[in-house]
Amino acid sequence: MSKNYYIGVDIGGTKINAGLVFGNSVQKRIKILTESHKGKQRVLKNLARAVMEVWQDNVKGIGIGCAGEIDRKAGKVITSPNFHRQFENVNIKKFLERKFKRPVSVENDANCFTLAESKLGSGRGAKYVVGLTLGTGIGSGMVFEGKIFHGQSGAAGEWGHTAIVDNGLNCSCGKTGHLETYSSGKAMIKLYKTITGEEKDTFYIEKMAIKKQKAALQVFKIMSDALAVGLANIINALNPTVIVIGGGLARVELLWQPATKKARRLTVFPDLAKTRIVRSALGDDAQIIGATLLIKK
Ligand SMILES: [Zn+2]
Numbered sequence: 001m002s003k004n005y006y007i008g009v010d011i012g013g014t015k016i017n018a019g020l021v022f023g024n025s026v027q028k029r030i031k032i033l034t035e036s037h038k039g040k041q042r043v044l045k046n047l048a049r050a051v052m053e054v055w056q057d058n059v060k061g062i063g064i065g066c067a068g069e070i071d072r073k074a075g076k077v078i079t080s081p082n083f084h085r086q087f088e089n090v091n092i093k094k095f096l097e098r099k100f101k102r103p104v105s106v107e108n109d110a111n112c113f114t115l116a117e118s119k120l121g122s123g124r125g126a127k128y129v130v131g132l133t134l135g136t137g138i139g140s141g142m143v144f145e146g147k148i149f150h151g152q153s154g155a156a157g158e159w160g161h162t163a164i165v166d167n168g169l170n171c172s173c174g175k176t177g178h179l180e181t182y183s184s185g186k187a188m189i190k191l192y193k194t195i196t197g198e199e200k201d202t203f204y205i206e207k208m209a210i211k212k213q214k215a216a217l218q219v220f221k222i223m224s225d226a227l228a229v230g231l232a233n234i235i236n237a238l239n240p241t242v243i244v245i246g247g248g249l250a251r252v253e254l255l256w257q258p259a260t261k262k263a264r265r266l267t268v269f270p271d272l273a274k275t276r277i278v279r280s281a282l283g284d285d286a287q288i289i290g291a292t293l294l295i296k297k
Contacts, residue, residue, distance in 0.1 A: 004060040006295055007051055008288035010109055011043075011066040011092075013082040013136065018050035019288040020059070024120050026285045028054050037084035044095055051100060061103045063291030064092055065112035067139065069155050075106040081173050082137050105295045110139030110157065111148045112290030113280070117244040118143040119293060121281035126241035130234055131280075132159065134227075134249035137172060138180040142238070159234055160184070164226045182226030183259075185249060191219045202248070209254050220254045227259035232266030235275045246280030 003023065010017040016034050019026040030053040035042050051062060068080025068087065075093020079086065096104045114123070114131025123129035123143070133139040138160030142149040150156055160180040161173050168177025172186070181187050185202050192198065192205050195215045200208075208216035234243060249255055256279075264273040280286055 004296075005056060005058050006292040007054055007059055007062045008112075008291035009047065009050060009062065009064050010112070010287035010291065011047060011064065012109065013067060013080075013084065016046055016050045017284060017288060018054050019285065020054040020056065021289060021292045024289060026288055029285075029288070030054055034083070036087060040087060040090055043083075043087065044090070044092075047092070048096070048099055051096065055100070059100075059102060061105070061292075061295035062096055062100060063112070063293070063295040064096070064104060064106045065109035065287045065291040066092065066106060067109050067137070070106055070108050072105070072107060072150075072154060075104060077106070103295060105291070107148070107291065107294050108139075108141065108157075109133075109287050111141035111143075111150075112288075112294070113139065113246055113286045114141030114143045114244065114290070115148055115293055116282055116286040116290030117246070117280055118146070120289065121286060122244045122278045123242050126276075128238065128240040128242075130157075130159075130238060130240045130243045132234075132243060132245045133247035134184060134245060134255075135247035136185045138184045139247075142240075159230060162230065162233060164229050179226060179230040183223045183230065183249075183255075188219060188223060188249075191222055192216065195219065206252055206254065220258075224255050224258040225262070227255065228262035228266060231259065231263035231277065235263065235267050235272050239272055240275055242276040242278060244278055244280055246283065246286055250279050 006021045018030050020028040067082045069078040076091045079088045092106050093104045117123045118129040129143045131141045140157050140159040142157045161178045163177045164179050165177035169181040171178040171181045188202050260277045267273045
């Protein structure tokens with residue numbers, strides 16, 4: 001275990017989470033708004049502020065996890081559709097290294113999540129780990145035999161943007177019918193609005209479903225059916241040891257129970273149904289810790 005201090009940062013479309021990490025635990029954390037609607041410069045300013053808040057002089061390096069397609073070598077965000085305004089060709093590594101005079105690594109946020117869960121969380125000891133984050137959008141990563149699987153150009157693992165419904169609802173990426181348009185937080189709000197005409201947050205919709213409101217139950221049925229198909233697709237394609245699910249929606253039983261149960265029924269061979277589907281053990285710290293694991297190397 002590393003005895004040095006590192007900073008891990010998770011840059012999301014809404015919030016920037018930064019943490020001071022010692023060994024494998026987060027000692028100090030800060031959450032600030034990304035304010036991506038105010039443009040690239042504001043995001044960078046907020047990022048520097050977040051790092052500053054948890055900074056101490058003996059920090060050895062800074063690991064960044066960011067949603068979107070990443071050029072890891074350059075430390076650049078190529079594109080990130082989940083931001084309010086397009087966040088493109090932003091060299092985070094150069095910006096932070098100049099400012100803080102420490103080495104910086106940049107990786108996709110869901111890859112950081114999956115790496116941390118595979119080394120230290122619910123996927124510990126498993127050979128083939130797939131991570132899914134069910135939040136505003138759906139992120140995913142794959143860690144096979146201890147290493148992040150990046151694919152040919154570095155963008156592998158976009159399970160949230162695999163098609164579940166042909167010619168389905170519009171996705172944030174510009175395509176249609178993707179898992180994210182049916183099983184994410186954003187999808188939940190949109191589906192509820194389509195059925196009832198009312199715009200409510202996810203907590204309200206969950207509460208109404210618990211009270212057995214018809215519209216809310218209908219939303220959960222659509223979400224869990226789509227998630228079941230998504231999970232079964234992952235299992236049938238990869239035969240992973242374990243799928244670790246994190247993000248705010250992972251704790252919602254109304255989604256978890258039917259989706260995980262149905263996913264097993266949709267697998268093609270009996271052995272595939274043995275893939276474990278478990279909740280994240282590290283919670284919000286997974287992305288932060290995962291980002292530091294990459295800079296420690
Ligand atoms: Zn999509």
